[in-house]
Amino acid sequence: MSIGQRIFASVYDPMNRAGEAGWVGRRRTGLLADVEGVVLEIGAGTGANIAHYRAAERVVLTEPCAAMRARIAAKLPLATVPIEVTSAPADALEFADDSFDAVVATLVLCTVPDVASALAEVRRVLRPGGELRFLEHGAEHHGRRAAWQRRIEPVWRRVGQGCRLTRNPRAGVEAAGFEIRRYEVFDPKAPAILRPFCEGVAVK
Ligand SMILES: C[S@@+](CC[C@H](N)C(=O)[O-])C[C@H]1O[C@@H](n2cnc3c(N)ncnc32)[C@H](O)[C@@H]1O
Numbered sequence: 001m002s003i004g005q006r007i008f009a010s011v012y013d014p015m016n017r018a019g020e021a022g023w024v025g026r027r028r029t030g031l032l033a034d035v036e037g038v039v040l041e042i043g044a045g046t047g048a049n050i051a052h053y054r055a056a057e058r059v060v061l062t063e064p065c066a067a068m069r070a071r072i073a074a075k076l077p078l079a080t081v082p083i084e085v086t087s088a089p090a091d092a093l094e095f096a097d098d099s100f101d102a103v104v105a106t107l108v109l110c111t112v113p114d115v116a117s118a119l120a121e122v123r124r125v126l127r128p129g130g131e132l133r134f135l136e137h138g139a140e141h142h143g144r145r146a147a148w149q150r151r152i153e154p155v156w157r158r159v160g161q162g163c164r165l166t167r168n169p170r171a172g173v174e175a176a177g178f179e180i181r182r183y184e185v186f187d188p189k190a191p192a193i194l195r196p197f198c199e200g201v202a203v204k
Pocket of ligand 1: 043044045047048049063064068088089090091105106107111112
C-alpha cells in the first residue's frame with residue numbers, strides 16, 4: 001500500500017463531512033434507499049453509502065484499496081441491510097454472470113483505470129433488466145471551466161489517486177451498452193474543479 005493511498009484514505013471522510021451531511025448525503029439517499037434485491041457496489045471506498053441502503057436484500061461492497069477498505073468496518077453499525085465486503089477491482093469482478101439485481105457506482109467512474117473494462121464487467125454480472133445506478137462528478141465538458149479542468153487534471157490525478165476531471169460518465173455507460181432510463185446533470189455547492197455532477201439510472 002502506497003503512502004499516497006494511506007493519506008487519501010485518512011483524509012477522505014473528514015474532507016467530505018460537510019457534503020455528506022448536506023447535498024451528497026441527500027443524493028446518496030435518493031439514489032439508493034429504494035434499490036432492491038442483491039446489490040453490488042463497485043469502488044465502495046470507506047463505505048459512505050452503507051447507511052443509505054434501506055430496501056436491498058443484501059449488498060456486496062467491493063473496494064480494491066486496502067486503506068479505504070479498512071475504514072468500512074466503522075460504518076457497518078449504520079447498516080440496516082446485510083453487507084459483505086470484498087476487494088475485487090471493478091474490471092475483474094469475481095462473480096458469476098447475471099448474479100446481481102443492481103450495481104451501484106458513486107464517485108468511482110472518475111477513478112477506475114479503464115471505464116470500458118469496468119463497465120463491461122458490471123454489465124456481465126448484472127442480470128438482464130438490472131439497473132446500474134450512478135452518481136459521479138463530470139459530465140458533458142465545455143467552455144472555460146472544462147479548459148481549466150483539462151489543464152489541471154494531470155496534477156489532480158496524482159493527488160486524487162487516479163481521479164480524472166474530464167470524463168463523461170453518461171458516454172461511458174452508453175458505450176458499454178446500457179440504456180439510460182434517468183439522467184440529471186446538476187451543479188451543487190462543491191468545488192468548481194469537480195462540477196458539474198451527474199446522477200443516473202441505466203438498464204442492462
Ligand atoms: C473517490 S473514491 C469514492 C468512494 C465511494 N464510492 C464514495 O462514493 O465515497 C474512489 C474509489 O475508487 C476506488 N478504485 C480505484 N480503482 C478501482 C478499480 N479498478 N475498481 C474499483 N474501485 C476502484 C478507489 O480505491 C476509491 O476508493
